[in-house]
Amino acid sequence: MISRILPVLALALGLGFAAPSFAQIGGPVTGIPGNPAAPNASAEELELQKILQGGRIAGRVTIPDNQSASLVQPAGRDWRAFHNVTLTWVGGIAVLGMLAIIAIFYATKGRIPVEGGRTGHTIQRFNLIERGAHWMTAGSFVVLALTGLNLTFGRWLILPIVGPEAFATLTLWGKYAHNYLSFPFTLGIVVLFLMWVKDNIPNKLDVAWFKAGGGLIGHGHPEAARFNGGQKMVFWITVIGGTLVAVSGYVLIFPFWVTDIAGMQLAHIVHGVISVLMIAAMVGHIYIGSVGMEGAFDAMGSGQVDMNWAKQHHGLWVEDEVKKARETVAPGARAAGAD
Ligand code: HEM
Incomplete structure (x- = not known):
């Protein structure tokens, strides 16, 4: 004092x-x-x-x-302390903590296999538009995350290795990428929201899914429709977190357009904290969607997943899809029978 x-x-x-x-x-x-x-x-x-x-x-x-x-502007000192100290700690603990959880999980459980092995029969999980929107959001997010982390940690982690000139060039281009990629990221969030919101409304099944630890911890397979409780969480983190990060980011890209210096400092705090938490969550999502679970990547790769994988993780969704397919085929079959 x-x-x-x-x-x-x-x-x-x-x-x-x-x-x-x-x-x-x-x-x-x-x-x-x-x-x-x-x-x-x-x-x-x-x-x-x-x-x-x-x-x-x-x-x-x-x-x-x-x-x-x-x-x-004395509040600037608090803001600087947030940027140089608090954010570094929150970000470091969140991201390293998530990496540690993944390492422990992989060491103890290994890769989650497709039960009963792959059948060779597939079912379409995501169409081209869904996959396109996912990869536009994911691709821009990864670059935004790396260039953002550079602004918080670069001076300690990268500057001593590459030297001041290379670091300045890297950070300048990183900043351009960070600003411009905010647009496809924001568009991606809007499209993902519109496409998937109807399948992501939380319900009783999700409570049961969380109680059973998602089938990852403990035994047994909790029932799930198109998205399970964990995926709904990823969805809402993406939509709500992404919106907060985008709005606070635009306040910073256009200085003093909508608020004063105090408002910008607040926007920066929201942007920094939500971003590092989101990055930690996405590290977990990326692990499960690639190395962590056999057969999962196909959903966003080719869009076709193995039938055994689909039944194992999204049994109710498979039942729905089969029913829909029968309803579509049946009128055709009747018409064929009439010929
Ligand atoms: C860059 C590496 C990434 C990989 C390998 C990856 C992989 C996947 C896969 C395989 C799925 C489908 C899961 C299923 O079939 O149910 C999925 C879904 C999804 N992804 Fe990603 N993803 C990545 C990055 C991201 C990022 C950065 C975001 C958001 C910023 C994101 C948001 C979503 C959402 C909202 C879903 C639907 C909910 C879910 O299935 O969890 N993804 N991702």
Whole structure:
């Protein structure tokens, strides 16, 4: 506390000594919301109160950019501490924690096999549009994640290895990629939401699925329709997390369009925290969708999954698909019989 007040007092004293020039930088002094100043308070006292309340000291500028008039914004120190310390810890623990969980899971359980082996008969799980939207979202997310992590961890992990010049070039291009790939990512989120929301409404089956540990922990296979409880979680993390990250990101890409410096600092905190949590969640999703489960990748690769895989993980969905196929074929069969 004292360490915060001392510089403020020193600054106030400094401003006091520089009284003639202060009149120039102070500009017209306005009241402070929630703490109206005494009517006879001096300009210096008012400015001091503004600093203590986390406001800013503004000078007067003749160029159109009014932001450049800011001389002191004490909340910036909290924001810097968030970026340099808090975010690094939250991100480090989330991502390394998820990698540790995956390593333990793989070491103890190995790859989840297709029970009864592959049959060679397949069923279509995702069509071309679904896979296209998935890979557009996933591809842009991976680059956004890597270039974003570079902004938080690069100076410690990459700069010492590649040196300042290469790091500056890498980070500059990374920033361009980060800004522009936000657009396909956002579009992907909207399309995934519209295509899959109807199959991702939580229901009783999901509660049972979570109680049975998804069949991953313990024994037995909880029933699941098109998406199981874990996949619904991935869906909502993608949609809600992705929306928050996108909106806060656009606030940052277009500085001062929709909010002031305090709003941008808040947007940055939301962007950073949600992003690292989402990255950790997606590391888990990527593992299960590739190395962790035999036969899963086919769903997003060719779109065709083995019948045994489908029955094992999405039995109710298979029943539905078979019923739909019979209903489609039956009228055709009747027509053929009539010929
Ligand atoms: C880059 C590596 C990735 C791989 C290998 C991968 C793989 C897969 C696979 C195989 C499925 C289908 C699972 C099934 O048949 O039920 C799937 C579904 C899905 N993916 Fe990915 N994915 C990746 C990245 C991402 C990313 C980055 C996101 C979001 C930002 C994402 C969002 C989704 C969603 C919402 C689903 C549907 C729900 C689910 O099945 O979990 N994926 N992914």
